[in-house]
Amino acid sequence: MGTSSEVKTALGTRHLPSKSGDYLTEETAIHPSYPLYATRKRHCCHGSDGFTVISVCFFVLTSAITFALIIQIHYGSPEVTPHGAVATDGEKCSHIGIKIMQEGGSAVDVAIASLLCMTVIHPHVIGPGGSGVMLVHDHKSNQSVVIDFMSDIPSSHKSEVPLQQDTGGRSIGVPGLLRGLEYAHSKYGKVPWSSLFTPSIELAREGFNVSAHLEQSLKRLNVTQVDGITPFEKTFFPRGLMLKEGDFLKRENYADLLETISINGAESFYALDFGVEELKALRAAGSDIHVRDFENYKVRERSCIHMTMEDYTVITAPAPFGGPQLLLALEMLRNSNLTQASPALLYHSFIEAIRRSYRSFVELAVVEEPSLENVTQQLLKSNFNTSIDSTITPADPTVLAISDQAATTVSVIDTFDQYVAAVAGLGSFFGSRLMTEHGILFNNHLSNLPNSPLPEKDEFSRVRPLSLYTPVILTDYKQVCGERVVLSSPEVGAAAQIISQLIIRQKNLIDAIAQPRLTVKPGVDEVYREDFGEGAKMPADATNSLKAMNHSFEVLHQPYASVNGISKIKDNLVSMSDIRGGGVAHRLESSPKT
Structure with missing residues (x-):
């Protein structure tokens, strides 16, 4: 495997100086509860004789300390800057994530800020109406946890009644994205919750250029004519014309939503300021979601x-x-x-x-x-x-067919050697295609349920839709x-x-x-x-x-x-x-x- 110093791309590497003297290195896009380790002591030295290994390591360690003290006395204390990385589906979002890391944020903080940014620039893939998963690994303590914020099945949903289509109200599961991010932040966050929202709020208000990914997804809809009445049409087909790569887009209503959540927490999406708007839209579309489903949603930790x-x-x-x-x-x-x-x-x-x-x-x-x-x-x-x-x-045409999975992905290694792999989305592109005035697209994760009765829907036995x-x-x-x-x-x-x-x-x-x-x-x-x-x-x-x-x-x-x-x-x-x-x-x- 090559190291980072060996990686060269067609466009090279740009170094962006920061206030602290660190450099934000931009890598161009490339074309094309388990036993965590054996119970033996983790180390990088290997040998067949345990006493020899200990003796050699002790000698190397003491020599290194002595040498370091001599250097420090002669030259002064060197400044050693830890480093980390973030990879996302949006350059702006990777930049936002790395700035959070530079400010002392953990890998979880970086992942949250990056995901929030993706909800702004890729609303067809991810948003507060979606769900996901986060795998967190602390390499120093050798501990891992899976944070499950997948969509829940509404308590009144009858899975044995087939969906007429993969979109629409009955395809919507109780969204878990914001609850999941808030839960992860409560456990692993190092910077304030509101600070993770600020860059995305500014981006939504100031505007951004539409990506090729969004245009390609719109083309998949095969929509030839719209009336421009619904929030969905107003967002993606302004003045009746489909958004294209490079078009400039502002999402000020969505910025208002993010600002409320940054101040009041995830609960403001689920039950407070925007709850009435969401529920009206859901009920009008035939969704099975009720207030109690929002209230009862719980993030799950898994091994x-x-x-x-x-x-x-x-x-x-x-x-x-x-x-x-x-x-x-x-x-x-x-x-x-x-x-x-x-x-x-x-x-x-x-x-x-x-x-x-x-x-x-x-x-x-x-x-x-x-x-x-x-x-x-x-x-x-x-x-x-x-x-x-x-x-x-x-x-086998009889197997449960999980629909094409559209999601955004974020990978992070931080300066504390914490690793995060996060995947979050709406199900398929544009999810249920039901959108509120504040720009919330709801998922269609229930389209992945089998057409058969599910177990009793209490807190302990309730299943969640399978996802890839x-x-x-x-x-x-x-x-x-x-x-x-x-x-x-x-x-x-x-x-x-x-x-x-x-x-x-x-x-x-x-x-x-x-x-x-x-x-x-x-x-x-x-x-x-x-x-x-x-x-x-x-x-x-x-x-x-x-x-x-x-x-x-x-x-x-x-x-x-x-x-x-x-x-x-x-x-x-x-x-x-x-x-x-x-x-x-x-x-x-x-x-x-x-």
Whole structure:
């Protein structure tokens, strides 16, 4: 793996001086409750003789201290500046996050500020009407936790009554985004709650240029004419014309909402100032959500799940998120001897692993909450040592089809060695398409529920809709100072392909994210290929070989799922924003020597 000093991009690296003398390093977008470690002491020294190791380490330590004291006496105290990184789908949001880090914010603070910024510039993907997950890992104390703020099922919702469509009022789950961010801040925040909102409030009031990602998402709607009456139309089709990349957009009403939440907390969204507006819009659209559903919403902490793969521990989120499917897919790939496999065999294995693991994963959709952890562990154990052969598994049209997952992803490593992988969104692009006057788009997460009765809906047994949101942290379980990777993905398939490229094919983070990816959709035999430039296409010989194996392909139109990541080896950082999301990652580093 390359270190940050070895990473060069086509556009180079810009250094932006800050008041404190640190530099904000901008990296250009690249084209294309587990046993956390063994119980032995964590260290970077290795040897077969424990006494020898201790003696050598003691000698090195005392020599280093003596040398440092001599240097300090002769030259004075050196200034050592910690550094960190953030990768998001928006350059402005990465910049906001790194400024929060510079002001002493934790990785959780940075993630919250970055997500809030994304609610401003990418309202089609994330907003207060959405939900998500945050995986937090403290590398020094070796502790991890999953913060689950996925949408809840309204108490009066009857899942056995099929939805007529994937959008609309009945598709809306009780949103958890703001409650989840507030909960995470209460546990891990270091800067005031209101300070995390200020940059996004200013951005919404002052305005910003529409991204290519937003324009591409609007094109997917295939809307040819609008009346410009609803808040949705007024926002995305001002004066009857669809927003296009580069258009200037202000969101002053949304800024008012953010300001209220920054002062009064998440409760102001759920029950106070804007509650009447929300509930009126929800009821008018046929939603099953009542006041009590907002009041009863609770953030859940979950234990992470994990597996070992080569020298890495793969840490991820349990159900209702995509972690179980990810581990199932990686288990199949690990056992399939892909180190020297041809590109065609590699991509065939990706397709099969994603399709087969999905079929097992969706069985968790109807498991009662108290049994979810045990059933998940049984599912993972039952697939141990499975592998991929040359067989093509036909798609099963009867399985629960989770809709295309649109979400924004944020990865952070801070100056305290806290790592955060966060994924949050509205479900599919534009969620339910129901929007309030203050710019709140509601999710459509209930479109992922099975058409069968769910367990009793009390606080302890209530399930949450399955989601493919997949936060991941990789650590070298042999060396504390070995490679650590933070990845956040809106879907399992992308995460599985990148992790396999990293671990099995031993590619660096930049190349692993930039590799062409395939999308496998539930219940569909066709495999979807990306098509956004020659450099990101699969090699023609690999495509032809896969077709010869009877795989069939369709073109996947933009926008694509983006996976943002950060790699750290010792103190060297590489931060990566996936070009698929259009973002730019930023790093906080010590000033370069002059």
